[in-house]
Amino acid sequence: MLRAKQHIADLPAIIHGGVNSAALDGLGINPGNVLDFSTCCNPYGPPKHLRKAIREVNPSIYPDPESTVMVHALALKLGINPKNLILGSGSTEIIRLATAAYLGPGDKVVMPSPTYGEYELACRIVNADLIKFTLDEKGDFHLDAALFAAFAKSHKPAAIFLCNPNNPTGQYLSYDHVSMIIREFPDSLIVLDEAYIAFTEGAWNSLQLLKSPNLLIVRSMTKDFSLAGLRLGYGIAPKSIIATLKKVRPPWNVNSLAQHAGRMALSCDDYILRCCERINRCKHYLAGELIKLGLKVIPSQTNFFIFYAGDSAVFKSRLLERGFLVRDCASFGLVGYIRVSPRSMPDCRKLIAALREVC
Numbered sequence: 001m002l003r004a005k006q007h008i009a010d011l012p013a014i015i016h017g018g019v020n021s022a023a024l025d026g027l028g029i030n031p032g033n034v035l036d037f038s039t040c041c042n043p044y045g046p047p048k049h050l051r052k053a054i055r056e057v058n059p060s061i062y063p064d065p066e067s068t069v070m071v072h073a074l075a076l077k078l079g080i081n082p083k084n085l086i087l088g089s090g091s092t093e094i095i096r097l098a099t100a101a102y103l104g105p106g107d108k109v110v111m112p113s114p115t116y117g118e119y120e121l122a123c124r125i126v127n128a129d130l131i132k133f134t135l136d137e138k139g140d141f142h143l144d145a146a147l148f149a150a151f152a153k154s155h156k157p158a159a160i161f162l163c164n165p166n167n168p169t170g171q172y173l174s175y176d177h178v179s180m181i182i183r184e185f186p187d188s189l190i191v192l193d194e195a196y197i198a199f200t201e202g203a204w205n206s207l208q209l210l211k212s213p214n215l216l217i218v219r220s221m222t223k224d225f226s227l228a229g230l231r232l233g234y235g236i237a238p239k240s241i242i243a244t245l246k247k248v249r250p251p252w253n254v255n256s257l258a259q260h261a262g263r264m265a266l267s268c269d270d271y272i273l274r275c276c277e278r279i280n281r282c283k284h285y286l287a288g289e290l291i292k293l294g295l296k297v298i299p300s301q302t303n304f305f306i307f308y309a310g311d312s313a314v315f316k317s318r319l320l321e322r323g324f325l326v327r328d329c330a331s332f333g334l335v336g337y338i339r340v341s342p343r344s345m346p347d348c349r350k351l352i353a354a355l356r357e358v359c
């Protein structure tokens with residue numbers, strides 16, 4: 001009988017936020033009537049001219065496997081050499097390339113927990129050993145970098161994953177802490193996932209760490225410009241790491257629409273800034289109203305936050321009955337917590353009205 005490798009057969013299903021039309025249909029809910037507060041992309045959608053621009057793309061020819069035009073435009077924007085860049089079909093692909101290229105059976109990988117579930121999946125696919133450093137609820141899930149480094153030292157990791165700011169807790173590590181971890185583990189690959197950096201209050205510039213030979217920065221244009229359906233992310237690293245990742249990259253990994261939309265999006269910096277101001281206003285409104293309702297909100301520096309809801313599965317389904325989708329954090333191992341990411345102010349007001357009924 002045909003059998004998958006045992007560690008592949010044992011892989012867990014990773015749960016993501018977002019509207020699952022089939023599941024909603026099954027519950028008799030029209031997905032078109034649901035306001036989605038569960039995904040953390042830019043809620044204002046892509047800049048208008050992107051929709052028009054992607055109509056210019058010829059779908060009949062293969063995309064440029066090197067994404068040359070987009071890579072050069074992005075490198076120029078970031079002020080780095082194009083050889084320090086690799087594009088991916090979402091930042092998730094960059095994570096997969098990193099584990100495929102640098103990790104193998106039995107390699108130790110340390111990461112804080114809870115965090116983005118795809119790190120675990122990517123590591124388990126290559127049969128690496130996962131070692132989780134549990135974030136303390138009492139300290140609002142803040143990562144104590146010194147304790148984390150001491151913990152990681154005892155495991156001699158081949159890689160360390162840092163999600164900054166962390167999904168789902170929204171906590172953001174300082175430059176000093178990240179650079180300390182990079183320095184302390186010169187023989188480990190440090191994956192610094194900055195998927196939400198564009199939305200982060202008080203963000204510091206991680207490109208100043210690019211000289212570190214063991215650092216891979218991962219970013220998501222999916223989130224920044226709401227291109228979830230096109231999929232676009234990138235990795236920034238020393239040339240040797242980028243060259244290595246390219247060896248395991250599938251051909252034509254970034255489709256033509258994503259390459260073109262990405263290039264057009266690069267001329268829209270003020271769009272992100274304008275969106276961020278509105279997102280922050282909505283986030284502070286939502287958090288403030290939840291606190292008024294007596295709920296415990298964990299402070300976050302980015303475009304989502306978690307709060308304690310008691311029975312989070314029931315809480316989520318009561319909101320869904322009212323047409324609001326939120327993220328139950330039980331799948332992150334955070335039982336009782338709900339994650340929300342703000343939408344427009346009118347939508348946030350509707351959510352708060354529904355929450356008043358549910359609470």
Ligand SMILES: Cc1ncc(COP(=O)(O)O)c(C=O)c1O
Nearest residue numbers: 090091092116167195220222233
């Ligand atoms: C921390 C983090 N990194 C990466 C991703 C993946 O984003 P992308 O759509 O760019 O693959 C997500 C998506 O939820 C995320 O939360």
